[in-house]
Every structure is written in C-alpha cells, then in structure tokens.
Amino acid sequence: MSLLEIKNAKLKLDDKDILKGLSLSVSKGEVHAIMGPNGSGKSTLSYMLAGREGYELESGEVFLEGQSLSNMEADERARSGLFLAFQYPVELPGVGGMSFLREAVNSRRKFLGEEELDHLAFVKESRKVASKMFVKDEMLKRAVNVGFSGGEKKRFEILQMAMLKPKVSILDETDSGLDVDALKIVSDGVNAQRNDDNAIVVITHYQRLLDYIVPDFVHILSDGSIIKSGGPELALEVEKNGYAGLINAA
Amino acid sequence: MLHNVRDNYIISVKDHVSQFEEKSFRKLASNDFKSWPSPREETWRLSRLGVLSRKEITPIKPNFKKQISSVSKFKGSKIIRFVDGALREDLSSKLPPGSSLNILGEEDSLICFHKFKNSNLKNHPSTNVSFSCTPSIVKLTIEKDVKITDLFEIIYEGGDNNLSVHPALYIELKDNSSITIIERFNHLSSLIMPLQLVELKKNASMNSLKIFNDNQQSYNLSANCTFLSEKSNYNSFSLIKGGLFTRSETHAYLTGENCNLNLNGVYLSSKNQHHDLTTAIYHDVPNCTSKQIVRGVLGGKATGVFQGKVRVALDAQKTDGQQMSRAILLSENAIANAKPELEIYADDVICAHGATVGEIDDEQLFYLKSRGISEKNAKQILITAFLRDIINESVEKSIQNFVFEEAELALSEIISKEI
Numbered sequence: 001m002s003l004l005e006i007k008n009a010k011l012k013l014d015d016k017d018i019l020k021g022l023s024l025s026v027s028k029g030e031v032h033a034i035m036g037p038n039g040s041g042k043s044t045l046s047y048m049l050a051g052r053e054g055y056e057l058e059s060g061e062v063f064l065e066g067q068s069l070s071n072m073e074a075d076e077r078a079r080s081g082l083f084l085a086f087q088y089p090v091e092l093p094g095v096g097g098m099s100f101l102r103e104a105v106n107s108r109r110k111f112l113g114e115e116e117l118d119h120l121a122f123v124k125e126s127r128k129v130a131s132k133m134f135v136k137d138e139m140l141k142r143a144v145n146v147g148f149s150g151g152e153k154k155r156f157e158i159l160q161m162a163m164l165k166p167k168v169s170i171l172d173e174t175d176s177g178l179d180v181d182a183l184k185i186v187s188d189g190v191n192a193q194r195n196d197d198n199a200i201v202v203i204t205h206y207q208r209l210l211d212y213i214v215p216d217f218v219h220i221l222s223d224g225s226i227i228k229s230g231g232p233e234l235a236l237e238v239e240k241n242g243y244a245g246l247i248n249a250a
Numbered sequence: 251m252l253h254n255v256r257d258n259y260i261i262s263v264k265d266h267v268s269q270f271e272e273k274s275f276r277k278l279a280s281n282d283f284k285s286w287p288s289p290r291e292e293t294w295r296l297s298r299l300g301v302l303s304r305k306e307i308t309p310i311k312p313n314f315k316k317q318i319s320s321v322s323k324f325k326g327s328k329i330i331r332f333v334d335g336a337l338r339e340d341l342s343s344k345l346p347p348g349s350s351l352n353i354l355g356e357e358d359s360l361i362c363f364h365k366f367k368n369s370n371l372k373n374h375p376s377t378n379v380s381f382s383c384t385p386s387i388v389k390l391t392i393e394k395d396v397k398i399t400d401l402f403e404i405i406y407e408g409g410d411n412n413l414s415v416h417p418a419l420y421i422e423l424k425d426n427s428s429i430t431i432i433e434r435f436n437h438l439s440s441l442i443m444p445l446q447l448v449e450l451k452k453n454a455s456m457n458s459l460k461i462f463n464d465n466q467q468s469y470n471l472s473a474n475c476t477f478l479s480e481k482s483n484y485n486s487f488s489l490i491k492g493g494l495f496t497r498s499e500t501h502a503y504l505t506g507e508n509c510n511l512n513l514n515g516v517y518l519s520s521k522n523q524h525h526d527l528t529t530a531i532y533h534d535v536p537n538c539t540s541k542q543i544v545r546g547v548l549g550g551k552a553t554g555v556f557q558g559k560v561r562v563a564l565d566a567q568k569t570d571g572q573q574m575s576r577a578i579l580l581s582e583n584a585i586a587n588a589k590p591e592l593e594i595y596a597d598d599v600i601c602a603h604g605a606t607v608g609e610i611d612d613e614q615l616f617y618l619k620s621r622g623i624s625e626k627n628a629k630q631i632l633i634t635a636f637l638r639d640i641i642n643e644s645v646e647k648s649i650q651n652f653v654f655e656e657a658e659l660a661l662s663e664i665i666s667k668e669i
C-alpha cells in the first residue's frame with residue numbers, strides 16, 4: 001500500500017485550472033523529487049495536500065495510508081502525519097517559538113496516543129533537535145519566523161519536521177535561499193529523518209539539492225500534471241537542457 | 251407645553267450647581283452644557299449619545315461612608331481612592347516624600363477649568379458637566395527631581411443606577427520627576443464622566459495605564475487633556491473592556507521640543523458593548539515624536555471605534571508621528587471603525603499611519619493548523635499573541651503580566667462565545 005496516493009487530482013483557483021489530473025504514488029521509505037517551471041502548480045499541489053482552505057479538489061482523491069483526506073481539515077491531516085515545509089514560512093508576531101513547537105508536538109503526540117511532553121521534557125527534546133540543525137536556542141525564544149533570515153526560516157521548518165516525526169513530508173523549495181553550508185545542514189537534517197516507515201517529497205528547482213538528498217524518483221510537473229517521471233538522471237537532464245525539450249516531447 | 255424629556259439631565263445639572271455662587275467655575279461650566287453632542291458633530295458621529303439623553307440620570311451626592319469593594323491588585327502600591335467621584339483620603343495611602351494630594355480651592359479650580367476650556371476638549375460633555383458637578387478637583391503633584399519608585403494605583407468606584415459620577419484629577423509632574431500610575435475604573439453607575447488634566451514639565455516622565463472596567467450598564471465618557479513640555483515623556487496605555495459604552499478621549503499637546511508621546515490602547519468588546527478610543531495629538535513644536543498602536547478584538551454585536559487625529563503645525567518640523575490601528579472581528583455582527591485623521595502643515599516630517607479591520611489572518615491560521623494545532627487553539631494563540639505583542643511593547647515589564655491577565659479575562663469571554 002502506498003503511503004501517499006494522489007489520484008487524478010484536479011483543482012481550480014479563481015476559475016482557472018491549476019492541477020489538471022495529477023497522479024502520484026509514494027511508498028514507504030521513498031524520496032520523490034518534483035521539479036517544474038515557475039507557475040506549474042507545485043506549491044498549489046503542496047497546499048492542496050496540506051488541506052489549505054480554498055485548495056479543495058474539484059475531482060480526484062488523495063489517500064494517506066489508505067485513508068481519504070477529502071474530509072479532513074489541515075490540522076487533522078497534520079496530526080495524522082502529513083507535514084508541509086512552506087516555500088514561504090509565515091511570520092507569527094507574538095507567538096513564541098517554544099510554545100508554538102510544544103503545542104504542535106503535543107497535538108501530534110495526543111493523536112498518536114503518546115503522553116504529552118511536559119515543559120522540561122519538551123525543552124530538553126527541542127534543544128537536542130535544534131542543536132543538530134544548528135538552530136540557536138535564542139531563536140526558539142523569539143516569535144515564530146519574525147525577523148528570521150530566509151535561511152533561518154527554512155531551517156526552522158526542518159526543525160519542526162524533526163520534532164513532529166511525520167509520515168509524509170512535503171518540502172516546498174526548502175533549498176531556495178540557503179547558502180552552501182546551510183544547504184548541507186538542512187539536507188543532513190532531512191536525511192537523518194529518512195527511514196523505512198516514512199516518505200519525503202521534495203519540490204525543488206535545483207539539481208544541486210538532489211546531490212544531498214538523493215531521490216528515488218524524479219517527476220516533472222508542467223502545467224498542472226506530471227509529464228515525465230524517472231530516476232535521479234532526469235534531474236540532471238533538466239539541469240542541462242531545461243524544461244522546454246521535455247515539455248515539447250510530452 | 252410638552253415636557254421635553256431630553257432636557258432632564260441638563261436641568262438636574264443646573265439644579266446641582268444652583269447652590270454655588272454666581273462667579274464659580276461650576277456655574278460657568280454648567281452654562282456651557284446646553285445639549286448632548288449631536289451625531290452631526292464629526293467626532294460623535296460614530297459614538298452616539300442619543301440614548302443617554304432619554305435616561306433619567308442625576309449627578310450623585312457622594313457618600314463619604316460608603317463601603318468599598320475593589321481591592322488593590324499590587325502589593326505595596328500607593329493607593330488613591332475615589333468613591334462616588336470624591337477623593338477618600340481615609341481610604342488612601344500615605345504618599346511617599348515628594349508627592350502630595352490636594353483638593354484645589356476655588357481659584358486653582360478655575361485655572362484648571364480654563365486649561366480644559368482652552369483645549370479642544372472645551373465642548374466635550376464631560377468637561378462641562380464634570381466641572382459643574384465634581385465634588386472637588388484633586389491635584390496630585392510630584393515635586394521637582396523626584397523619581398517615584400512606588401507604583402501609584404488609583405481606584406475609582408461607587409456611583410449607582412441613574413446617577414452620574416464626576417471624578418476630576420489634575421496631575422502635575424514638575425521638572426525631572428517621574429512616576430508610574432495605574433488607574434482602574436470600577437464604577438457601578440449609569441454615567442461616569444472622569445476628567446483628567448496632566449501636565450508634564452521639563453524632562454518629566456510618566457507611565458500611565460488606564461483600565462476601564464465599569465459595570466455592564468454604564469456609560470463612561472472619560473476626557474483627558476495632557477500637556478507635554480520640553481524633553482518630557484508620556485507613555486500611556488488604555489485597556490477598555492467594561493461598560494456598555496466606554497469612550498476614552500485624550501488630547502495631547504506637545505508644546506516643548508524633544509518630547510515623546512506614546513498613546514496606545516486596546517479594546518476588547520463583546521455582547522452589545524460600544525468602545526471608543528478617540529485621540530488627538532497636537533505637534534506644535536519641532537523635533538517631537540508620537541507613536542500610537544491601537545488594537546481591538548470584537549465579538550457579539552459589539553462596536554469599536556478608533557479615531558486618531560494628528561496635527562502637525564507649520565513650525566513642527568522634524569516631527570515623527572506613527573499611528574497603527576488594527577481590529578479583529580470574531581463575529582459577523584461586530585463592527586469596527588477606524589478613522590485616522592492627519593493634518594500636516596509642516597513639510598519636513600515623517601508621518602505614517604495604517605488602519606486595518608478584518609478577521610484573523612488566514613495564512614497565519616493555516617500555518618498553525620498545518621502543524622496539527624486545532625482551529626480553536628490556533629485562533630486563541632493568534633489573538634493572544636496579538637494582545638501580548640502590544641502589551642509588551644506598551645507597558646513596563648513589571649506590570650506586563652498584570653495587564654495581560656486583565657486582558658485575558660475579557661478575551662476569554664469573547665472567545666468562548668465565538669470560537
């Protein structure tokens with residue numbers, strides 16, 4: 001059984017067709033990369049999966065571990081093990097990083113039937129994860145994403161992923177805005193979480209990321225559907241020749 | 251002739267002052283109270299007093315034996331109590347050296363009256379009515395160079411159904427003095443008309459926190475007139491949560507160079523409450539700064555109003571004036587109005603303003619939900635943060651938690667009904 005199954009997804013935004021029959025099947029232990037031109041619908045796909053309001057499917061269906069997501073709101077999906085690392089993480093003035101993380105982690109733990117972490121246990125756990133991501137404690141004390149640099153925001157997204165231990169993670173351009181060292185740190189953070197029970201979908205424009213997070217499959221998303229799938233070599237082809245040849249061939 | 255009920259209160263105010271002699275400031279004031287402001291007057295358009303004119307209200311005669319019900323919220327604070335609008339020295343603390351409380355005599359009262367009448371609060375109903383009916387004008391003086399480290403807590407209570415109360419306080423901070431004053435309005439009266447005159451002399455500094463929490467049927471029409479001299483600093487925060495109709499109107503005159511004003515506020519409104527923060531800031535001289543952040547959270551059928559006038563006179567070059575207001579509506583039947591009004595005559599100034607009214611930001615809400623946090627919790631987190639943010643920015647660290655807890659009480663009332 002696939003961990004994540006997208007079946008012929010169609011979605012309109014403002015009466016405009018954005019996803020035009022997209023299918024994708026992701027199994028446990030796999031890493032999938034999605035590449036595609038600007039505006040092809042990658043972030044739309046990620047919002048649709050995460051359950052953002054206004055991004056409901058017109059037709060088609062999505063299953064997480066065999067369970068349909070169509071009647072689940074964003075928070076339920078997240079508690080069930082879906083995680084989206086945002087292309088543009090949202091600033092939350094006045095919301096402290098630590099209490100935000102704790103609320104999120106405990107929501108997920110409650111769902112899994114695990115005991116909620118008390119303040120002390122939580123601080124310990126988050127410090128441990130933060131140090132692996134080279135996120136300073138001081139950053140967790142600040143308001144979520146407020147005044148963070150582009151790279152810090154992305155790191156904080158992956159830190160959340162590490163804390164939440166999701167089944168399926170969708171990383172929307174987590175590499176953009178990262179310097180070389182940060183790219184390595186973030187990739188190491190992601191790789192550390194790969195296991196036989198979960199799966200990761202990385203959306204990226206750059207082959208470079210895929211040198212660090214090596215995918216099992218690469219998909220080309222163009223104009224709302226996947227026009228070609230292959231192995232890591234497909235990313236190299238895109239890097240070399242761009243999308244035009246692939247799109248014309250499709 | 252038909253009995254005109256609309257004149258009842260005016261008649262009872264005149265009755266009240268008839269005992270005083272002809273040249274008294276009370277007579278002068280009552281002569282100017284001819285009617286309630288009409289909704290055609292621009293500053294009263296959004297906060298109408300029509301209902302008030304049809305109520306049977308008379309000015310209170312203070313009961314100096316009345317039992318008090320509000321307790322102090324701060325250990326070790328210096329307490330000043332007003333009951334039924336009158337200073338109760340027997341229930342107030344002994345003040346620290348360099349500070350004093352006095353009841354003004356006729357002459358000084360007249361001076362205080364004229365200061366109000368020379369300001370743009372001259373036609374405010376509380377100016378005319380409270381100068382007519384106040385038991386006395388109380389003056390708090392902080393002497394030159396005195397830095398008061400004790401917290402001053404002024405508690406206003408008393409009043410009753412169908413009665414109006416009229417506390418009048420004149421605060422003077424002499425050169426280089428400083429103080430933090432918390433005022434809590436806990437009346438049980440139909441109508442409350444507090445007057446406050448604040449004068450900050452050279453290099454004086456005052457933190458002012460006002461919490462409006464009168465009972466659910468009351469109208470509070472507070473009128474505050476503040477004068478800032480050279481290098482003085484006035485940092486004021488108002489939390490409006492009580493009453494049926496609470497309007498806090500403050501006019502601040504920046505009359506000396508290099509002074510600094512913060513005039514922030516929050517209103518938390520539910521049911522059929524009407525809350526209004528009206529401010530006017532007059533930059534009359536160069537090199538001063540003023541900053542205003544106003545936030546509101548509304549549920550039920552509540553209405554909120556923020557009117558913020560900033561006038562920068564021709565000579566007031568290098569003025570820095572900032573104003574931001576934001577209201578969050580949690581119910582479809584709640585209404586918030588924001589009316590910034592900038593009159594800028596000088597050319598070398600930085601003035602910015604922004605006003606938004608709307609729902610909780612859906613991007614922020616989605617971000618929280620995408621982390622597994624339920625919609626209800628997510629909303630609560632965001633609104634709480636919205637208030638935390640401004641409270642931390644506006645009030646001294648030592649009282650931030652107190653203010654936040656005061657706000658949270660009203661907030662949970664709103665939230666429990668709406669989300």
Ligand SMILES: Nc1ncnc2c1ncn2[C@@H]1O[C@H](COP(=O)(O)OP(=O)(O)OP(=O)(O)O)[C@@H](O)[C@H]1O
Nearest residue numbers: 013014016018036037038039040041042043044045
């Ligand atoms: N609310 C909306 N209404 C109408 N069209 C929208 C709306 N939001 C996005 N779009 C359009 O949907 C298309 C897909 O956008 P999306 O953000 O999914 O692209 P993307 O593949 O993530 O692009 P990029 O690589 O630049 O991040 C774009 O053409 C965009 O303009």
Ligand SMILES: [Mg+2]
Nearest residue numbers: 042043044087
């Ligand atoms: Mg995108």
